[in-house]
Amino acid sequence: DVKVTQSSRYLVKRTGEKVFLECVQDMDHENMFWYRQDPGLGLRLIYFSYDVKMKEKGDIPEGYSVSREKKERFSLILESASTNQTSMYLCASSLMGEVKRERWADTQYFGPGTRLTVL
């Protein structure tokens, strides 16, 4: 079974604090992702990484940074937390698959999520 774990289920921080969210996967997946999910807005991609030390901006990277020093671990950093970053944060990982000799992102597995509240 694929397992994706996140460091905290619930987190409360104050405005201006630096916040670290950790994600670890145990299936040797190449790709890792950070999303946030807000009511009515669906899943929005913050950053993703397709290899160690590689990172790519998603749709809403502002106010966030990431780190991937090891294949199994992908960290999301809120440099200076703000109240509009209160959200559910979801980490995910996936392998690359091959369909018709082309490489595609295969099934994505999610961690349990971290509900972050910034006061």
Add this chain to the structure above:
Amino acid sequence: QKEVEQNSGPLSVPEGAIASLNCTYSDRVSQSFFWYRQYSGKSPELIMSIYSNGDKEDGRFTAQLNKASQYVSLLIRDSQPSDSATYLCAFSGTYKYIFGTGTRLKVLA
């Protein structure tokens, strides 16, 4: 135009009935399609992946893919109250995934 369209619902079905969830997408190139179930306050969990045109069955769930018409559907047979959740469809590109906003399903006991 949104890349993935789902009816937000709620879709209400009686216990034991078939629930039919639909999703249309705009990317003609994508090869991989997914259905996830998400309970309130929890993370999405994979129900099924589908890559080829046609039907794919797994227990009470059947996914149907029609690439020519650009839609993917999920049928849930013998619906149970525990199936009440939001169902997300998604497709993938080279690295990224496009998710719908989900259809909320209510199974009435």
